[in-house]
Structures are given as C-alpha cells and as structure tokens.
Amino acid sequence: MKKLIDWIEQRTGLQGLLHEVLFERIPGGARWRYVWGSTLSFCFFVQILTGVVLWMAYSPSAHSAWESVYYIQHEMTGGWFLRGLHHFVAQAMHVLLVLHLLQVIIDGAYKAPREVNYWFGIVLLMLTLGLGLTGYLLPWDQKGFGATKVATSLMGIVPVIGPSLQKLVVGGADYGHHTLTRFFALHAGVLPGLMIVAIAAHVALFRRHGITAKQPYRKPEARFWPDQVLMDGVACLAVLATVVYLTERHHGAELHAPADPTQPFNAARPEWYFLFLFEFLKLDFLTQWFGHHGELVGAIVIPGLVMGVLSAMPLLGNWRLGHRFNLGFLAAILVGATLLTVQSLRSDAANPGFQAAVAQARTEADRMVTLIRAAGGIPRDGAASLLKQDPATVGPRLFAQHCASCHRHGGHDGLGIVSAEPPSAPDLRGFGSAAWLRGLLQADTITNSAYYGGTKFRAGKMVRYVREKLPKLQASEPVALEAMIAAVVAEADLPADRAGAADRTTLVEAGRRHVATTFGCTDCHAFRKPDEEATAPTLTGWASRDWMIRLVGDPTHVDFYGSRNDRMPSYLKEGRLTERDIGLIVDWIRGDTDPARWLTGPTAMATNGVSAARR
Amino acid sequence: MESDPGIPSRNRREFLTGAAACTVGACCGAVPLVSGLIAWLDPLTRGAGGGDWIQVAEVASIPADGTPVRISVVTSRSDAWTRESAVPVGVVYLRRTGPAEVVALHSVCPHAGCFVDYQVDRRAFFCPCHDSTFAVDGSINDPRSPSPRPMDTLAVEVRGGSVWLRFQNFRPGIQAKVALT
Structure with missing residues (x-):
C-alpha cells in the first residue's frame, strides 16, 4: 500500500496537493462565518450533477422543450425531485451569494491584496444571475416565456447596440427554436464553463492569500481539516435539508401550461430574486425624473452603476472612510431590495385580479396533465394542441372575452375576475340544472341580477307569470312543480344529471304533462312539438348542447327570442365566433368537459388499443 | 546593447521566431474563432419578415x-x-x-x-x-x-x-x- 501511494505521489504530487488543500492555516481557529464559500461550491456541484442528468432528458426546441420537461416532471421516476433540487438549489445559491458577499465586506476580505479575488467573486455573482435568467426560459411554459420576453425587451432598449444584442440573444427577430437552443447553450455550456474557470481562479487566489481571519482570535491557530471541514459540511447539510424540504413541500418546481403567445398571461412575474428589480421599475420617480428614458435608467443605468460601485469597493476601501462607505452602501442596497421585494409580494397579495390569474394558471397547468394522461401521451402537434381543443380551458377564456360584458359565471367572468359593474344578463353557472331553473321560477329571485335583473325581461311576461300565477299553482300542486322542473331539465341532458336519469323517468313523464296542462308553459313556449304560435324560446331541447349553440349563434331566430331579443348579439350569424368556439363555451357551461369525448385522434385510439389488448 | 556585434543577431532571431510562433498561433485560433463568430452572428442577417x-x-x-x-x-x-x-x-x-x-x-x-x-x-x-x-x-x-x-x-x-x-x-x-x- 505504502509503495502504491509513493508511486502515485512521485508521478503526480497528489499528496502534496491534498496536504495543501486540507491543511490550510486558519489563524484564530475554525469559525462558522467562513462556511459560505464552501456552501456555494457545494451548490454549484449539485447544480452540475442534477443539471447533467436533466440535460439527458431535455430537448431544446419550441416543439419539444415543454413536452420533455413535462416528461421529467410527471413521468420520469424521481424526475420531479431532481428538477426540484435543481430549481431550489439555484434559489439557495442566490441567497448564499448575498451572505458570502456580506461576510467578505464586513470582514474586509476584499481589501489589498485580495482585490482581484473579489472581482472574480463579482463575476461569479453575475454568472449565477445569468444562469437563473437563462434557466427560467428552458421549460418554455407561460411563466418563463413571459418573463424572458420582458428581460430581452429590456435588453433591446440599450442605446445603439440594443436591437442587435436582442436579436443575438433571441436568435432572430422572433422567439422560437433558436431562442431555446441559444439559451440552453448559455445555460448548460458557456455560463457553467466560465463559472468553473472563475471558481478555480477564485479558490486558487484565496489559497494564495490565505483566509482573512476575523479579529480578535478566539482560539489558537488551526488547520482547515478537520474542524473547519466539519463546520462546512454541517452548513452544506443545512442548505441541502432546506432545499429538500422546499422540494418536498412544493412537489418540485412549478411547470405552467405551455407557452402560448396568443393568450394573455396575467400571472406574469419574474423569479422572486428579480422581483426587487421588477418593483423598482414601477417606481414613480423614474418617469418623473427621467421621462421617457425612465426605463433605460431604471433597468440598465442604475443597476449598472450599482454593479460599478460594487466592483469598485476594493479601491474605495483604501480611503479613510471607504470601508464604512462600502458597508453603508451594501446595507442600503440590501435593505432597499428587501423592501421592494416585500412591497411587490404585498401588492400582489392584495390584488384580487393577480390572485385570480395565478389560480387560473394553476388550473390550466393541472388540466394539461389531466389531458395528457387521458390522451395516453402528447400528440405530435404538441401539448398546446390538446389545450386548444379543451372546453374546460378555452370555454372560460372565450366566455371572459365575448360573454362576460353582460353575463357572469358563478359571479365572475369565467377566469375568476369579479367585475365592479352589475351584470346585465343571467349568471350561466349551472345553466340547465334543476337548481338554476328553480331559482328562475321563484318570485323573489327571478329579478335578481343572477337572472333577469339586468335585462329588459325584468318587466316581461315571464316575471309576471312567476310572480303572480306560479305561487298559486305551486300552492295547489307542490309535487307537480318539481315534476315540471324535472321534465324541462331532462331536455338539457347535462352530463352531471345523466347518472340518475333512469330513476327519474316516471317523474319526467308526469312533468311533461304538467308543462302543457297544469302550468301552461306551452301558452308561450313550444315543448316537444312544433308550435308556430310560440312567442318565447322553445323548451324543446332546452339547455341541450344543440339548443345552446343555436341560441348563441342567433338569438333572434323565431325558436328563441325573435324580434324581442334584448341586446344579445348573434354570434354565429354576425361572424363573431365560429360554431366550434361556441361549442367550446357551451360544453364548458354544461360541464361537458370529459376529454374522452373529444380525444379521438390516433393517440386516443392507440391507448384504447393498448387497454383493449391488455384486457 | 545594440552595439554588441554578437547578440543583435540572436535577438533578431528570437524576435523572428517569436513573431512566427504568434502568427501561427493566431492563425490556428482565428479560423475556428471567426467561423464560430460568423455563424453566431447569423440572427443579425435575419429580418423580422411580415409587413404583408x-x-x-x-x-x-x-x-x-x-x-x-x-x-x-x-x-x-x-x-x-x-x-x-x-x-x-x-x-x-x-x-x-x-x-x-x-x-x-x-x-x-x-x-x-x-x-x-x-x-x-x-x-x-x-x-x-x-x-x-x-x-x-x-x-x-x-x-x-x-x-x-x-x-x-x-x-x-x-x-x-x-x-x-x-x-x-x-x-x-x-x-x-x-x-x-
């Protein structure tokens, strides 16, 4: 054994190197305040390790980036944990960098002769921020896409070279395949490569100058091994424990729905460690003092100046009050950044519109997973193609855009935004259900804003009927009313009602007679047979898919409101919406959102084939 | 130094070899560097299209x-x-x-x-x-x-x-x- 060690030592000098590494002198003994550099090295090591494995499963193109990350997150064994580690260690690195910088400044470890080493540290800080920025885009989800668009737009406002710089970073005039290939090359190649070089130089220079021991010494001089190594190890373990805890708690890193440049993404925010900059750009003084250059000043000039002062600290530190200035400056920046971050989080927490957008983004992300699972995989056209066919996703979006200026859905616009204005048309949540119809047929609710309150029908025949005639009929025939409601609701054939439909056959049969006789609905409405004298919307197929599509398409049709139509546009007739779009809204309102109904492509067939074969 | 008859020729020789080494090195480095740079700058030649x-x-x-x-x-x-x-x-x-x-x-x-x-x-x-x-x-x-x-x-x-x-x-x-x- 001894011979082997000697043989290696003679040819490599390994022992000497090891000795130098482990037996670095520490005047005043091991201390907790020296652990930050080691925790950062540890984090970088974890990022390389997890990053390389993620790389093995990642595919950088606009057609496959999101899909490959989906596979890592939701299908690969341990994929979510690996991705979570990579995500949260990246966040930890930003925190640890700040702590390391603080310790270096407080202890004066940046002063001569350690200036160059300090500058390597600043370079490492910028490389880490660059890695965070480039990594954010790679999943190609709504959040990363939106944030990167903003970041690259800011790049474009740099005078003279801005537009070219932006084009080079984006890989063309528009976002696409080459944006991803370029960001990925930066994230997995260029930046980590530079980082390895910078870390090597940083550590080599640190060894050359030795540790900046904090005075006064508490203990006698010691060596790096074993006391300081133990402390560093414990610190790394604490970092790791925090990261594992966060990964477990959030089930890894979030993956939003695939990037879709045609949809507004109102939950757009940068990663939390850039929030302070985001909030800073909102400050009034920028536009007040610098007018139209506010953006340039806020996003480029001021951060540039701050980095400049940070870099100049070793030189400033030579002045009499230099060190105090440096301490004060750093403290001011950190307090400012913290306040801005808190301000940003607080204003978002108090903003119901933003909260609704975040909830909606989560719903869409979850729905995406449901759809992919139902389809048995992602079709060739990409995950977004599934989302675009999905009534549960597209329905509320179209509703918010085209219907919510008058109607509501459960009090909001379908996407969770509650308007300050009262609705001028019925609330369509649960339309076609017995509960909805019961509400319409009640004297005290029919003129609510959720029913006819905002329409011209508030003074119409139906309201008069419900107020004057129906209560008397109801008193004499309480059972008949429920039967009548059951009969009309049976026309809707809502998916939610299909389960118990067979048990209600007798009730519905009886109800159909009451519609015509007891309640005289057919005096105005047609019901289950043509009625040319009908003056109100037909109840034949009421709230069924076909009935609703036809009504939305043209409410002025004689089967519906005819010339008595209030303000409802004829969406199909006027070309405002296609029949397919109306179908998506209707399916969503009717709760007919089971993907098995419309997943009829080759993928669904293939899965059906597989399950059939298994049987 | 320049008046010394023996050394100038050696200095000249050293200078010439040094210059040659640097030139050869620069050539070796320039080809991959420039070809990489040209391809990397490709986006600048791409227009935004559109306008139709x-x-x-x-x-x-x-x-x-x-x-x-x-x-x-x-x-x-x-x-x-x-x-x-x-x-x-x-x-x-x-x-x-x-x-x-x-x-x-x-x-x-x-x-x-x-x-x-x-x-x-x-x-x-x-x-x-x-x-x-x-x-x-x-x-x-x-x-x-x-x-x-x-x-x-x-x-x-x-x-x-x-x-x-x-x-x-x-x-x-x-x-x-x-x-x-």
Whole structure:
C-alpha cells in the first residue's frame, strides 16, 4: 500500500496537493462565518450533477422543450425531485451569494491584496444571475416565456447596440427554436464553463492569500481539516435539508401550461430574486425624473452603476472612510431590495385580479396533465394542441372575452375576475340544472341580477307569470312543480344529471304533462312539438348542447327570442365566433368537459388499443 | 546593447521566431474563432419578415359599439427549420370607429413587452406587469403609467367588408414607435 501511494505521489504530487488543500492555516481557529464559500461550491456541484442528468432528458426546441420537461416532471421516476433540487438549489445559491458577499465586506476580505479575488467573486455573482435568467426560459411554459420576453425587451432598449444584442440573444427577430437552443447553450455550456474557470481562479487566489481571519482570535491557530471541514459540511447539510424540504413541500418546481403567445398571461412575474428589480421599475420617480428614458435608467443605468460601485469597493476601501462607505452602501442596497421585494409580494397579495390569474394558471397547468394522461401521451402537434381543443380551458377564456360584458359565471367572468359593474344578463353557472331553473321560477329571485335583473325581461311576461300565477299553482300542486322542473331539465341532458336519469323517468313523464296542462308553459313556449304560435324560446331541447349553440349563434331566430331579443348579439350569424368556439363555451357551461369525448385522434385510439389488448 | 556585434543577431532571431510562433498561433485560433463568430452572428442577417397585408376578420364581426375584440393574426411563418402554414404570429385588438372604419392595436405593451389584456368590466386595456391601464383607444390614461408611448397601432385597410392589416412588431421601452426589422 505504502509503495502504491509513493508511486502515485512521485508521478503526480497528489499528496502534496491534498496536504495543501486540507491543511490550510486558519489563524484564530475554525469559525462558522467562513462556511459560505464552501456552501456555494457545494451548490454549484449539485447544480452540475442534477443539471447533467436533466440535460439527458431535455430537448431544446419550441416543439419539444415543454413536452420533455413535462416528461421529467410527471413521468420520469424521481424526475420531479431532481428538477426540484435543481430549481431550489439555484434559489439557495442566490441567497448564499448575498451572505458570502456580506461576510467578505464586513470582514474586509476584499481589501489589498485580495482585490482581484473579489472581482472574480463579482463575476461569479453575475454568472449565477445569468444562469437563473437563462434557466427560467428552458421549460418554455407561460411563466418563463413571459418573463424572458420582458428581460430581452429590456435588453433591446440599450442605446445603439440594443436591437442587435436582442436579436443575438433571441436568435432572430422572433422567439422560437433558436431562442431555446441559444439559451440552453448559455445555460448548460458557456455560463457553467466560465463559472468553473472563475471558481478555480477564485479558490486558487484565496489559497494564495490565505483566509482573512476575523479579529480578535478566539482560539489558537488551526488547520482547515478537520474542524473547519466539519463546520462546512454541517452548513452544506443545512442548505441541502432546506432545499429538500422546499422540494418536498412544493412537489418540485412549478411547470405552467405551455407557452402560448396568443393568450394573455396575467400571472406574469419574474423569479422572486428579480422581483426587487421588477418593483423598482414601477417606481414613480423614474418617469418623473427621467421621462421617457425612465426605463433605460431604471433597468440598465442604475443597476449598472450599482454593479460599478460594487466592483469598485476594493479601491474605495483604501480611503479613510471607504470601508464604512462600502458597508453603508451594501446595507442600503440590501435593505432597499428587501423592501421592494416585500412591497411587490404585498401588492400582489392584495390584488384580487393577480390572485385570480395565478389560480387560473394553476388550473390550466393541472388540466394539461389531466389531458395528457387521458390522451395516453402528447400528440405530435404538441401539448398546446390538446389545450386548444379543451372546453374546460378555452370555454372560460372565450366566455371572459365575448360573454362576460353582460353575463357572469358563478359571479365572475369565467377566469375568476369579479367585475365592479352589475351584470346585465343571467349568471350561466349551472345553466340547465334543476337548481338554476328553480331559482328562475321563484318570485323573489327571478329579478335578481343572477337572472333577469339586468335585462329588459325584468318587466316581461315571464316575471309576471312567476310572480303572480306560479305561487298559486305551486300552492295547489307542490309535487307537480318539481315534476315540471324535472321534465324541462331532462331536455338539457347535462352530463352531471345523466347518472340518475333512469330513476327519474316516471317523474319526467308526469312533468311533461304538467308543462302543457297544469302550468301552461306551452301558452308561450313550444315543448316537444312544433308550435308556430310560440312567442318565447322553445323548451324543446332546452339547455341541450344543440339548443345552446343555436341560441348563441342567433338569438333572434323565431325558436328563441325573435324580434324581442334584448341586446344579445348573434354570434354565429354576425361572424363573431365560429360554431366550434361556441361549442367550446357551451360544453364548458354544461360541464361537458370529459376529454374522452373529444380525444379521438390516433393517440386516443392507440391507448384504447393498448387497454383493449391488455384486457 | 545594440552595439554588441554578437547578440543583435540572436535577438533578431528570437524576435523572428517569436513573431512566427504568434502568427501561427493566431492563425490556428482565428479560423475556428471567426467561423464560430460568423455563424453566431447569423440572427443579425435575419429580418423580422411580415409587413404583408393579411386578412384578419370581417368588419361585421366587430362590435359596432367600439368594444375591442381580440384577434390572432394567422399567417405562414418560418421558425428556423420549421415552416408553418397557418400559425398565429401575433395578437391584435380590432375596434370599430365607424361603419367601415377599423383601428388595430397591437397586444404587446410598448413598455416592457407584456401581453396587454382588454378587460371588459373596466372598459380599458390592462397590462398585468405593472398594473397599469390604457384607454379603449390605446392612449395612456393612467397617470402612473410607466409606458413611454400609447399602444401601437397597425396599418389597417377595409376591403369589401374584410379587415386587412400589416402586422409588425415594435421596439418596446422607447418613446419612438420603431418597427422591428
């Protein structure tokens, strides 16, 4: 054994190197305040390790980036944990960098002769921020896409070279395949490569100058091994424990729905460690003092100046009050950044519109997973193609855009935004259900804003009927009313009602007679047979898919409101919406959102084939 | 030193070999470096495309009361190696200002490039990034707006009941409206 060690030592000098590494002198003994550099090295090591494995499963193109990350997150064994580690260690690195910088400044470890080493540290800080920025885009989800668009737009406002710089970073005039290939090359190649070089130089220079021991010494001089190594190890373990805890708690890193440049993404925010900059750009003084250059000043000039002062600290530190200035400056920046971050989080927490957008983004992300699972995989056209066919996703979006200026859905616009204005048309949540119809047929609710309150029908025949005639009929025939409601609701054939439909056959049969006789609905409405004298919307197929599509398409049709139509546009007739779009809204309102109904492509067939074969 | 007859020749020799070594080294380095640089600069030679007239909607389908409608501009587009024949290249808001007059507003915020959403209940455009609004005609109506200019309009023509427009993207963050080329 001894011979082997000697043989290696003679040819490599390994022992000497090891000795130098482990037996670095520490005047005043091991201390907790020296652990930050080691925790950062540890984090970088974890990022390389997890990053390389993620790389093995990642595919950088606009057609496959999101899909490959989906596979890592939701299908690969341990994929979510690996991705979570990579995500949260990246966040930890930003925190640890700040702590390391603080310790270096407080202890004066940046002063001569350690200036160059300090500058390597600043370079490492910028490389880490660059890695965070480039990594954010790679999943190609709504959040990363939106944030990167903003970041690259800011790049474009740099005078003279801005537009070219932006084009080079984006890989063309528009976002696409080459944006991803370029960001990925930066994230997995260029930046980590530079980082390895910078870390090597940083550590080599640190060894050359030795540790900046904090005075006064508490203990006698010691060596790096074993006391300081133990402390560093414990610190790394604490970092790791925090990261594992966060990964477990959030089930890894979030993956939003695939990037879709045609949809507004109102939950757009940068990663939390850039929030302070985001909030800073909102400050009034920028536009007040610098007018139209506010953006340039806020996003480029001021951060540039701050980095400049940070870099100049070793030189400033030579002045009499230099060190105090440096301490004060750093403290001011950190307090400012913290306040801005808190301000940003607080204003978002108090903003119901933003909260609704975040909830909606989560719903869409979850729905995406449901759809992919139902389809048995992602079709060739990409995950977004599934989302675009999905009534549960597209329905509320179209509703918010085209219907919510008058109607509501459960009090909001379908996407969770509650308007300050009262609705001028019925609330369509649960339309076609017995509960909805019961509400319409009640004297005290029919003129609510959720029913006819905002329409011209508030003074119409139906309201008069419900107020004057129906209560008397109801008193004499309480059972008949429920039967009548059951009969009309049976026309809707809502998916939610299909389960118990067979048990209600007798009730519905009886109800159909009451519609015509007891309640005289057919005096105005047609019901289950043509009625040319009908003056109100037909109840034949009421709230069924076909009935609703036809009504939305043209409410002025004689089967519906005819010339008595209030303000409802004829969406199909006027070309405002296609029949397919109306179908998506209707399916969503009717709760007919089971993907098995419309997943009829080759993928669904293939899965059906597989399950059939298994049987 | 220069007067010493023996050394100058050696110095000259050393200088010449040194210069030769540097030249050879530079040549070896330059070829991969320059070829890499040229390929890396390729995006600068790529134009934004667009600028063609595209039919986007029928005038009749836009509400006469001036409420904007969101329309995806669909046309053919190349993304590096992919050629797609009908793909949304952008989103615009169309607004009727007269029986046959239509205004098109770009959905990208002229401030930082976020997606501006029309919010029906506010009767205003809303940019989520800085919680600021634009009036229904695209002008800045928010005293705290960080935007350097109103929402960008696009060239529109009404031809026989159809709305045609020239779709372009504009540089955000500056006061002047400059099309990206």
